[in-house]
Amino acid sequence: MRARWSLLVVPFLLAAVPGRPAEPPTARPLLVTVDDLPIAGGHRDPEERQRITDGLLGHLKRHGIEAVGLVTWRNVRDARDRALLERWLAEGHELGNHSYSHPSYSATPFEAYRADTERARVELEALLAPHGRRLRFFRFPFLREGDTGEKVAAMRSYLEESGQQNLPVTLDNQDWSFDRPWSEAHEAGDEARAAAVAEDYHAALRISIRHHERRGDQLLGKTTPQILLLHANAIGAAEWGRLFEWLEETGHRFARADEVMGEPLLAHSPAVVSPRGYGTWDRLWQEQGAEQAREGATAVLTTQAAAWNAGDLEAFCAVYADDASYVSATGITRGREAIRQRYRERYPDRAAMGTLSFEVVEARPAAGVEVTLLGDAAPSRVHGVSVVARWRLDYSDREPASGLTLVVLRRRGDGWEMVQDASL
Ligand SMILES: [Zn+2]
Structure with a gap:
């Protein structure tokens, strides 16, 4: 106890320069x-x-x-x-x-x-x-x-x-x-x-x-x-x-x-x-938010690929928002249920599904500016992220298929949900 006291006291003594008040360490x-x-x-x-x-x-x-x-x-x-x-x-x-x-x-x-x-x-x-x-x-x-x-x-x-x-x-x-x-x-x-x-x-x-x-x-x-x-x-x-x-x-x-x-x-x-x-801490906060959004988007695609490769279309579609839009060359499919149905029809069994992987090509977090009650400009929270990714399906019995997708994610609780998905 005495040793600890002296450790605490010494910095105060060192700081006590004559003419200036001692600073707490x-x-x-x-x-x-x-x-x-x-x-x-x-x-x-x-x-x-x-x-x-x-x-x-x-x-x-x-x-x-x-x-x-x-x-x-x-x-x-x-x-x-x-x-x-x-x-x-x-x-x-x-x-x-x-x-x-x-x-x-x-x-x-x-x-x-x-x-x-x-x-x-x-x-x-x-x-x-x-x-x-x-x-x-x-x-x-x-x-x-x-x-x-x-x-x-x-x-x-x-x-x-x-x-x-x-x-x-x-x-x-x-x-x-x-x-x-x-x-x-x-x-x-x-x-x-x-x-x-x-x-x-x-x-x-x-x-x-x-x-x-x-x-x-x-x-x-x-x-x-x-x-x-x-x-x-x-x-x-x-x-x-x-x-x-x-x-x-x-x-x-x-x-x-x-x-x-x-x-x-x-x-x-x-x-x-x-x-x-902005001030520096706001800049840092926005940069960290953007980085977390990029990581979150990558995690969503990784989870989706794992669900697909386990043959679990239910889990694969769980990341879509209730009102998500799926855009393809043939038109727009609206709502998670309809998207799931579309996948079921196109990929009726594991053999048709193949093995899916994604590679994120570009991720752009979406954030704006807030003006605080005091009139300061401050970056807003990152509320969305759009991602361009390359998808690839490998099959044991035929050539792989590949293409690009553009997905838009927004925050859902601690994670992200997909609101738009345009696969090419
Ligand atoms: Zn100035």
Whole structure:
């Protein structure tokens, strides 16, 4: 008992650096990232831009946070804005590339998107070089990484060639959407309304953070490191202190980019093709769902072949939905009963049935997008999968027969049922 106690106590003692509170050894590493530097949204008055920057940097400093700020170069309007970026560097934060004009990759061809990214990269490298700093990170505006496989691959190659790493987000949220209502209330002198907006800002952030952390932990089976997305705006300058306190109270430990990006799934975030932008855990969840759908479809065909080869047409047809359609060159057969009858007539005995095998040629999971109550885009559950497979019947007394089939499966309980089957 004493030995176990000392094992528990030692990490606490090691963590007790003077001037900083001891962290519990299980605290969750969290990287703070700030998008659309130097200032997001309106806020065109240079003095206000200065005040917002003072507020943001002050909160980061008080909580010992080393953030990564992502610069949207179009927002850098003059020498004063450059000076704001230099203050981020002077206070120990890192700057990354967030494009020149903040385009949506889903609405922009690769070449134009690359040119926009490259224009900002060159400007930012020139700002960093005199400070002995190098550009490492790029963040996709709207977290949209490509709506076709070719576009996803093209940007990944470009980023690698140009020495930029995709800095993903795990804690996606809508913090930016509270800035305008808060600022309008504040400017109108309506502090009660501004306070009410701030309450919603914190509530929305807390729900998003809890949701994404739970999903990450479930997927990886551990306390996952997180990357929080915030924006450089006025509500942040007023409210980050309370947000950071809540994060500290709820078991988070502010971590540097190198530590958090040490998680392989963040360093190489899954390539999910979608017109919408998601956090990493949602991408991973969708990728796993798609993989499970492909495996489930293969299992259905394997089970069917085994039933066929056991001469059990009853079991062979059990995978069809009640209202399944069977399509052949001669027409459509509707309903499981009618499909079973068709097979009985064509394959009256074991000799006629031969030995069936399937080879899956292609499987395409079907999933869409949900917009959550908080306005986040999130991938939906995989609800169906279509499969192209080659079937083959071997006989002991004649040449084998072979052809292609296209089957559509949807979820039934924990498994899958076949709703359409077009065999050629
Ligand atoms: Zn942005």
